[in-house]
Amino acid sequence: DSGVTQTPKHLITATGQRVTLRCSPRSGDLSVYWYQQSLDQGLQFLIQYYNGEERAKGNILERFSAQQFPDLHSELNLSSLELGDSALYFCASSVAMADAAFFGQGTRLTVV
């Protein structure tokens, strides 16, 4: 158990809908990362927050957004969902920005 908690574990939704994925980092970790894992794209970095502020952005679509709250948990919002958004979404956390990142179990999103 990495100490990073993601909910829900599985999500099935229809095209055009909006979902929110939640991540609780390890106790004491200030940095949260979101990654998308799909068969065709592999593991892609989406976005990173550090202590509530956006730190780095990767291949994140405009339909997607994220935030980190004062209690350091983070949410990834995916809207206007398309079939191609079906993937495993991972959250990871680290103590500080340059430390090793520990990953959650992921949320499997299926868009039908």
Added chain:
Amino acid sequence: GEDVEQSLFLSVREGDSSVINCTYTDSSSTYLYWYKQEPGAGLQLLTYIFSNMDMKQDQRLTVLLNKKDKHLSLRIADTQTGDSAIYFCAERVGNTDKLIFGTGTRLQVFP
């Protein structure tokens, strides 16, 4: 550029050593990592090495880094069936915090 490559598949006999290779392109990489992903599970951090090191050993795991050739390898001694999984190498690039992952190597251990 940012590109990390791995061979897709490796099959070894139980008890043998496994060597999983990875090449990266960004010379400003600071840390390099190995993660393990079992079916239906998340990514488990196995080990990491700082870019100014050549080797790191941790129990059955040995990481070798050839910075000149931008080549990273993970050796698993006495490979067990429980080691069957997908192994990802990843690099932390320069002053950024994002990890660039390789395609993953599926290790299959047979008796």
